[in-house]
Amino acid sequence: MEREPSPQRWPIDEEDVSGEVRTVPPGRALLSSAMVGSANRGRVLQTLFDLGPTSRAELARLAGVNRTTISGIVQPLLDQQVLVEGDPIRPSEAGGKPARPLWFSPDARPICGMMLMPDAVHTCLVTLAGTISAEHSVAFPTENPKIVEIERAIELCTSRTLASARREPLGIGVAVGGMVDTDRRAIIAVNLAPVLNGFQLGDMLTKRYGLPALLDHHPRALLVGDRWFGKGRGMQNFAAVYTGEVLGGALYLGGHLYRGRSGAGGELGHTFVQVDGEICSCGRRGCWETIATVGWLRRQARAIGIDAPDEINSRRLVALAGAGVPGARDLLDLYARNVAVGIANLQQTVAPNFYVLHGDVVGGGEIMAEAIAGHVRALVPSRSGGEISFAIGETEDRAALLGAAGLVLSELLQFPL
Amino acid sequence: MEREPSPQRWPIDEEDVSGEVRTVPPGRALLSSAMVGSANRGRVLQTLFDLGPTSRAELARLAGVNRTTISGIVQPLLDQQVLVEGDPIRPSEAGGKPARPLWFSPDARPICGMMLMPDAVHTCLVTLAGTISAEHSVAFPTENPKIVEIERAIELCTSRTLASARREPLGIGVAVGGMVDTDRRAIIAVNLAPVLNGFQLGDMLTKRYGLPALLDHHPRALLVGDRWFGKGRGMQNFAAVYTGEVLGGALYLGGHLYRGRSGAGGELGHTFVQVDGEICSCGRRGCWETIATVGWLRRQARAIGIDAPDEINSRRLVALAGAGVPGARDLLDLYARNVAVGIANLQQTVAPNFYVLHGDVVGGGEIMAEAIAGHVRALVPSRSGGEISFAIGETEDRAALLGAAGLVLSELLQFPL
DNA sequence: ACTTGTTAGTATGAGGCTCGCACAAACATT
DNA sequence: AATGTTTGTGCGAGCCTCATACTAACAAGT
Numbered sequence: 064m065e066r067e068p069s070p071q072r073w074p075i076d077e078e079d080v081s082g083e084v085r086t087v088p089p090g091r092a093l094l095s096s097a098m099v100g101s102a103n104r105g106r107v108l109q110t111l112f113d114l115g116p117t118s119r120a121e122l123a124r125l126a127g128v129n130r131t132t133i134s135g136i137v138q139p140l141l142d143q144q145v146l147v148e149g150d151p152i153r154p155s156e157a158g159g160k161p162a163r164p165l166w167f168s169p170d171a172r173p174i175c176g177m178m179l180m181p182d183a184v185h186t187c188l189v190t191l192a193g194t195i196s197a198e199h200s201v202a203f204p205t206e207n208p209k210i211v212e213i214e215r216a217i218e219l220c221t222s223r224t225l226a227s228a229r230r231e232p233l234g235i236g237v238a239v240g241g242m243v244d245t246d247r248r249a250i251i252a253v254n255l256a257p258v259l260n261g262f263q264l265g266d267m268l269t270k271r272y273g274l275p276a277l278l279d280h281h282p283r284a285l286l287v288g289d290r291w292f293g294k295g296r297g298m299q300n301f302a303a304v305y306t307g308e309v310l311g312g313a314l315y316l317g318g319h320l321y322r323g324r325s326g327a328g329g330e331l332g333h334t335f336v337q338v339d340g341e342i343c344s345c346g347r348r349g350c351w352e353t354i355a356t357v358g359w360l361r362r363q364a365r366a367i368g369i370d371a372p373d374e375i376n377s378r379r380l381v382a383l384a385g386a387g388v389p390g391a392r393d394l395l396d397l398y399a400r401n402v403a404v405g406i407a408n409l410q411q412t413v414a415p416n417f418y419v420l421h422g423d424v425v426g427g428g429e430i431m432a433e434a435i436a437g438h439v440r441a442l443v444p445s446r447s448g449g450e451i452s453f454a455i456g457e458t459e460d461r462a463a464l465l466g467a468a469g470l471v472l473s474e475l476l477q478f479p480l
Numbered sequence: 481m482e483r484e485p486s487p488q489r490w491p492i493d494e495e496d497v498s499g500e501v502r503t504v505p506p507g508r509a510l511l512s513s514a515m516v517g518s519a520n521r522g523r524v525l526q527t528l529f530d531l532g533p534t535s536r537a538e539l540a541r542l543a544g545v546n547r548t549t550i551s552g553i554v555q556p557l558l559d560q561q562v563l564v565e566g567d568p569i570r571p572s573e574a575g576g577k578p579a580r581p582l583w584f585s586p587d588a589r590p591i592c593g594m595m596l597m598p599d600a601v602h603t604c605l606v607t608l609a610g611t612i613s614a615e616h617s618v619a620f621p622t623e624n625p626k627i628v629e630i631e632r633a634i635e636l637c638t639s640r641t642l643a644s645a646r647r648e649p650l651g652i653g654v655a656v657g658g659m660v661d662t663d664r665r666a667i668i669a670v671n672l673a674p675v676l677n678g679f680q681l682g683d684m685l686t687k688r689y690g691l692p693a694l695l696d697h698h699p700r701a702l703l704v705g706d707r708w709f710g711k712g713r714g715m716q717n718f719a720a721v722y723t724g725e726v727l728g729g730a731l732y733l734g735g736h737l738y739r740g741r742s743g744a745g746g747e748l749g750h751t752f753v754q755v756d757g758e759i760c761s762c763g764r765r766g767c768w769e770t771i772a773t774v775g776w777l778r779r780q781a782r783a784i785g786i787d788a789p790d791e792i793n794s795r796r797l798v799a800l801a802g803a804g805v806p807g808a809r810d811l812l813d814l815y816a817r818n819v820a821v822g823i824a825n826l827q828q829t830v831a832p833n834f835y836v837l838h839g840d841v842v843g844g845g846e847i848m849a850e851a852i853a854g855h856v857r858a859l860v861p862s863r864s865g866g867e868i869s870f871a872i873g874e875t876e877d878r879a880a881l882l883g884a885a886g887l888v889l890s891e892l893l894q895f896p897l
Numbered sequence: 898a899c900t901t902g903t904t905a906g907t908a909t910g911a912g913g914c915t916c917g918c919a920c921a922a923a924c925a926t927t
Numbered sequence: 928a929a930t931g932t933t934t935g936t937g938c939g940a941g942c943c944t945c946a947t948a949c950t951a952a953c954a955a956g957t
Contacts, residue, residue, distance in 0.1 A: 090716050090735040091527055093520045093543045095915050096513065096942040103510045103943085110508055120905055126510045129945055134906065151905095151952090158954035159904025300741060314830070316738065323831030324717060325866055333861060334825040337755050338771075345861055354755075408751040412829055413731070414740030444750060444762055449742055512944055513913040520914085537934055546916050551935065568923090575925035576933025 100136075105476040107136050111165065112191075112476075113297035116149050118162035137165060145171045145191075167191035173228055175235040175274070176468035177221065178284075178460065179264070181255035184217050185460065186224040188232065189468035193292040195461065197227035203256070210258050217264075218271065225272065234275035235268050236470035238284030238463045245326045248278050277470045281463060282311035282329060282421070283320065285456060287473055288466025289419045290315055294454035301417035302409055303456070304331070306402060306424050310352045316413060320473055332356075336404050351405040357423050360398055367394065378426030385430075395427075395434060403438030410443050410451060421456040428455070517553075522893040524553050528582065529608075529893075530714035533566050535579035554582060562588045562608075584608035590645055592652040592691070593885035594638065595701075595877065596681070598672035601634050602877065603641040605649065606885035610709040612878065614644035620673070627675050634681070635688065642689065651692035652685050653887035655701030655880045662743040665695050694887045698880060699728035699746060699838070700737065702873060704890055705883025706836045707732055711871035718834035719826055720873070721748070723819060723841050727769045733830060737890055749773075753821050768822040774840050777815055784811065795843030802847075812844075812851060820855030827860050827868060838873040845872070 094102075110125055111117055119137060123130040140146045147168040151161035171191050178185040185200040201220040204212050225232065241253030248265020268276035279287070286303035289295035295303070299318045305311045310332035314321040321328055332352035333345050340349030353359060357376055364372035367390040369383065380398065383391035406418055418439075424431050436453045443451065456462050511519075527542055528534055536554060540547040557563045564585040568578035588608050595602040602617040618637040621629050642649065658670030665682020685693035696704070703720035706712035712720070716735045722728045727749035731738040738745055749769035750762050757766030770776060774793055781789035784807040786800065797815065800808035823835055835856075841848045853870045860868065873879050 088542075088716075091523065091543055093523055093545045093549065093915085094511075094516045095545075096516065096913085096944095097915085099511045099513065099516055099914090099943060106508065106510055118905075126508055128510045128512075130906065131908085131946085132510065132944055135943080138907095154904065154953055156954070157903055158952090159902090160906075160952040162905060316733065317736070319734070321733065321830065324833045325831075327827075327831035327833075327866075328829065330828040330831075330861070334828045335753050335821050335859070338753055338757075338821055340755075347859065347861075404752050404755055408825065409829065410744075411747040411751045412745065412826065413738065414742075414744035414747075416741045416744075442752070442764065444747070444764075449744075510944085513915095513942090514944085516914060516943090535934075547935065548917090548937085549915055552914080555936095571924055571933065573925070574932055575923090576931090577923040577935075579934060 103132075104136050104140070107133065108140075109476050111146075111167070112291055112472075116164035116166040118152075118164050120162060122165075141165075144168045170230065172230045172233045174468040174471045175221070175224060175228075175232045176464040176466075177217075177235060177237040178240075178281075178463045178467055179217070179237055179250075179253075179259075180240045181253055181259075184213075184220045185464065186220045187464050187468075188224060188228055189292075189465060191472075193465065195464060197224045198464075199223045208256070208258060210262065213256075213259065213262075214267065217267075221268070221272065232274060233475065234277065234471035235272065236284070236467040236472075237264060237268075237276065237278045238281050238467040238470075239264075239278055240281050243278045243280045243326065245277075245279055245322060248276060250278070275471065275474075277474060279326070279470050280311070281305070283313040283322070283326075284466030284470060285421045285462050286313035286315055286419070286466070287320060287469035288462050288464075289454075289456060290320075291469040291472050292465045293457055293462065294419050295417070298417055300415045301419060302406075302413075302415045303419045303421055304402075304406060304409075305422040306355055306357075306420075307422040308357060310356055310405070312409070314413060314415065316415065319477060331405055331409065334405065334408065336408070351408075354401040355398070355405060359401065360394075363394055363397070369394075376426055377424045377431050378428075381427045381430050395431070399431065399434035400438045403435050403442055406435070406439050407442035410439065416449060417452050417454070419454045419456050421462060422459070425455050425458070520549075521553050521557070524550065525557075526893050528563075528584070529708055529889075533581035533583040535569075535581050537579060539582075558582075561585045587647065589647045589650045591885040591888045592638070592641060592645075592649045593881040593883075594634075594652060594654040595657075595698075595880045595884055596634070596654055596667075596670075596676075597657045598670055598676075601630075601637045602881065603637045604881050604885075605641060605645055606709075606882060608889075610882065612881060614641045615881075616640045625673070625675060627679065630673075630676065630679075631684065634684075638685070638689070649691060650892065651694065651888035652689065653701070653884040653889075654681060654685075654693065654695045655698050655884040655887075656681075656695055657698050660695045660697045660743065662694075662696055662739060665693060667695070692888065692891075694891060696743070696887050697728070698722070700730040700739070700743075701883030701887060702838050702879050703730035703732055703836070703883070704737060704886035705879050705881075706873060707737075708886040708889050709882045710874055710879065711836050712834070715834055717832040718836060719823075719830075719832045720836045720838055721819075721823060721826075722839040723772055723774075723837075724839040725774060727773055727822070729826070731830060731832065733832065736894060748822055748826065751822065751825065753825070768825075771818040772815070772822060776818065777811075780811055780814070786811075793843055794841045794848050795845075798844045798847050812848070816848065816851035817855045820852050820859055823852070823856050824859035827856065833866060834869050834871070836871050836873050838879060839876070842872050842875070 107122060110122060119133045120130055123133045137146060145168060146165045149164040149166055151163055154161050169190060173188040173190050176187050176189050183200055183202040187198040188196050199220050201216040203216055239250055242251035244251050249263040250259050253259040265276045265278050282303060282305045285305060289303055295301050301315050303313045312331040313329045333350045335349045336351045337349035341353040342348050343350035343353045360375050361372050364375040380391060380395050384395045420432055432453050432455050440451060524539060527539060536550045537547055540550045562585060563582045566581040566583055568580055571578050590605040590607050593604050593606050600617055600619040604615040605613050616637050618633040620633055656667055659668035661668050666680040667676050670676040682693045682695050699720060699722045702722060706720055712718045718732050720730045729748040730746045750767045752766050753768045754766035758770040759765050760767035760770045777792050778789050781792040786792060797808060797812050801812045837849055849870050849872050856868060
C-alpha cells in the first residue's frame with residue numbers, strides 16, 4: 064500500500080518553455096519513452112481540463128488505456144499537489160466502489176497572465192481551474208513614453224501580481240496588442256506605441272523573475288483562452304475571430320494552435336474580399352478589414368445619418384435596430400454580412416466549423432452572432448463538412464488575460480510530437 | 481554478430497489503413513511503447529524519402545538519437561527487404577569506416593496508384609523510390625454509362641496493373657476527380673459522371689483485392705504526390721494549387737496533410753475575392769473561381785479579340801505574349817494577378833510560404849509561375865514570415881498517379897499521434 | 898447478517914523502446 | 928606500424944504501458 068514518491072516533476076520540460084534552441088528540425092526528431100511519459104501526462108491533463116473533475120477509471124476509459132497507466136501518471140501529480148482527489152461520488156445502481164474525481168488543486172502553482180496594450184499593462188494570476196485573482200494594471204506615461212518607463216511599469220505591475228502568489232507560478236504568458244516574434248519571445252511592432260518595437264520582453268521577464276515567459280499576439284491569445292477556459296473547451300478544430308478597430312484571427316487545427324511560418328498565419332484582416340475595393344490602411348485595396356471593422360461601421364452610420372456616428376458599435380447598432388431607427392436594421396445586416404464574408408472564406412479554406420467571436424461584435428450579443436451565423440451559412444456551399452456553429456467570447460479583458468495564461472498551459476500540455 | 485530476426489513487420493498498422501472504426505477520439509488517445517516504435521519507424525522512413533540514400537549514422541545525427549536506435553529500427557526493414565544497403569561510400573579526409581547508405585529496395589512491395597476521372601480510370605504501380613510502371617487505362621462507355629460498367633472497367637484496369645506486381649502491393653491509393661468522403665472511402669459526387677455519386681469504391685477495392693484502399697480528391701492527391709515524390713519533398717508546410725476548368729487546392733501544414741472536418745478544407749475555388757462580383761457556377765457571386773480559371777481566360781480572350789479564344793490556355797497565352805500579340809501580355813499579367821489574389825489570401829491565412837502550381841498554369845512554365853509569384857509577393861504585406869516561393873508541379877497524369885500512391889504512403893508513414 | 902455482483906484503485910512482473918557505454922571493423926594520415 | 932576517426936553492433940539500464948491478480952467499497956437480493 065506504500066508508494067515511493069515518484070521523482071517525476073511537472074512540468075518536466077521547463078527548459079523547453081524558456082526558449083532553448085532546438086537543434087533537431089521538428090518532424091525529424093524521434094520519440095523516446097521519456098517523451099511518451101510527458102506527452103501522456105499532457106493528454107491526461109488536457110482531458111481533465113476538457114471534462115472537469117473525472118475519476119481515474121473514467122480517464123482510463125476515455126483514453127482507451129489501462130487504469131494502472133492513469134494511476135501511474137496521476138499519482139505524482141497528486142504528490143506534487145497539482146491535482147487533488149475530490150469527495151467520493153455515489154456509484155450507479157449497479158454498485159461498485161465510489162469513484163474519487165480528480166481536479167486541479169487550488170494549491171497548484173498558478174500562471175501569471177499579462178496583457179500588454181499600447182497604453183497600459185495588465186497582469187493577474189490564473190489558477191489551473193481558470194479563476195482569476197491578483198489583478199493589477201499600470202498605465203504608461205501618456206506622451207511619448209520611453210522604453211525604460213514602460214519597462215518599469217511592466218515590472219511594477221508584474222511584481223505586485225507575483226507577490227500575491229502563494230506558490231511559484233508555472234510561467235508568465237503575455238498577450239500583446241501587436242506583432243510578435245513567438246520564437247524569440249520579442250515584440251516586433253506595436254502600431255500605437257512604436258517605442259516597443261523590438262522589445263525583448265520574454266528575455267526580460269525570464270531574467271527578472273526566473274520564470275518561463277511566452278508571448279503571442281492578441282487574437283492568438285484569445286483563441287488559447289477559449290480553448291482552455293472558454294467556449295472552445297474540448298474542441299479539436301476552431302477559429303477565433305476578433306473584430307474592432309482592426310481585424311484579426313487565430314486557428315486551432317487538429318488539436319494544436321496553428322501559427323504558420325514565423326507565426327504569420329491568421330492575418331485575416333488583410334485577405335482580399337474585394338479586388339480593387341476600398342483602400343486599406345496597409346496600402347492595398349479590398350482587404351477584409353476595409354469592410355468589417357468599426358471604422359467601416361462609422362462611415363456607413365454617418366452616410367445614412369445615424370446619430371453620433373462616431374460612437375457606433377455593435378452594441379449600439381443592435382439597440383438602434385431594436386428601437387426601429389431607420390436604416391439601422393439594414394446596416395446591422397450588411398455589417399454582419401461583411402464579417403461573414405471573411406469567415407466564409409476561412410471555412411472554405413480550413414473548415415474549422417466552429418467560430419468564437421471576440422471584440423466589437425461581442426457587444427451585439429446573440430442577435431449579432433445570429434446575424435453573422437446566418438450569413439456565413441448562406442455563403443458556404445452546404446455540403447462542406449457538417450454544421451457550422453458560433454459562440455460569443457468572454458468579455459474583452461478577461462478573455463485576453465485567460466488567453467495569456469493559456470499560452471503557458473498550451474506549452475506545458477501540448478508536448479510537441 | 482548474429483541477430484535474431486525481429487518479429488516486427490512493416491506496415492504494422494495495416495488494419496488502421498483499411499478503415500477500422502476508431503473508438504478513442506483523436507487527441508485523447510495515449511501513446512504506448514509500441515506506438516513509439518511505429519512512429520519512429522515512420523519518421524526514419526520519411527527522412528529517408530526526403531533526403532535520398534542515407535547511412536544509419538547520418539540518420540541518427542539528423543534525428544538526434546543514438547545510432548543503436550536507428551540500427552534497431554532499420555534492421556527489421558532490411559530483413560523484410562523494404563530497404564537495402566548500398567555500396568559503401570568513401571569516408572571523408574578524416575578517415576573512418578565507410579558508411580553504407582540505406583535506400584528503398586527495388587524488391588520492396590509497391591503501391592498501386594489509381595486516378596479516377598469522369599470518363600476513364602488509370603492505374604499503375606509505384607515503387608517506394610517513386611518510379612512508375614505497369615500503367616494501364618480503361619475508358620468508360622461514352623453515353624450514360626451504368627455503374628456496373630464502370631465497376632467492370634475499374635476492375636479490369638486494376639487487375640491488369642496488379643498482375644504485373646512481383647510482390648503484393650502495400651495498398652491502393654485513388655485520386656478522384658470529384659468530392660470524396662475520405663473517412664468512408666466513398667465517392668460523394670463527380671460532376672460530369674453523376675452515376676458515380678455515392679459509390680463505395682474503397683470497400684469494393686478492399687473486398688475485391690484484399691488490399692487497403694484510400695481515396696482522396698484530386699488536388700489533395702497532387703499535394704501528397706508533391707510531398708513524397710515531387711517539389712514538396714522534405715517540406716513541412718506548403719500548399720498545392722490546381723487551376724484549370726475548376727480551381728482547387730490542398731494544404732500540408734506542420735508536417736501533416738490537412739483535411740479539415742469531413743475533408744472540407746481546401747475548397748479554395750469558392751472563396752470570395754470579389755463580393756458581389758461575377759456569378760459563379762456555385763450560384764454565389766465573386767468566387768475566386770470566377771476570375772482564375774480557363775473559363776475566365778476564354779471570355780477575356782474573346783473580348784479582346786484573340787484568335788481561337790476557346791482554345792486559349794496558359795501555354796498558348798505565354799506563346800502569344802512572347803510573339804507580341806496585342807493584348808496578350810496584359811491578359812497574361814491580369815490572369816496571373818487573378819491567380820495570385822487567392823494565393824495571397826491563403827498566404828495571409830495559413831502562411832505555408834511555398835506553393836506548388838498544378839493544372840493549366842503548368843503549361844505556362846516558368847514565365848507564368850514568375851508572373852504569379854511576382855503578384856503574390858506584391859499582394860502580401862512584406863513581413864509575413866519570410867520568403868514565399870513557388871514551384872511547378874509534374875505533368876498532370878504523372879502527378880495524380882504519384883499522388884494517389886502517396887496517399888497510401890502518407891497513411892503508412894504518418895502514424896497518427 | 899450474509900452472499901453475490903460490480904466498480905475503483907493498487908501492486909507486480911513482463912515486454913517494448915531508447916540510451917549510454919564498450920567494442921570490433923574499416924578507413925585516412927603520419 | 929601507430930594513431931585517430933567514423934561506422935555499426937551487443938548489452939544492460941531506465942522509462943513506459945500492459946495484463947493479471949488483488950484489495951476496498953458499494954448495491955441488491957436472500
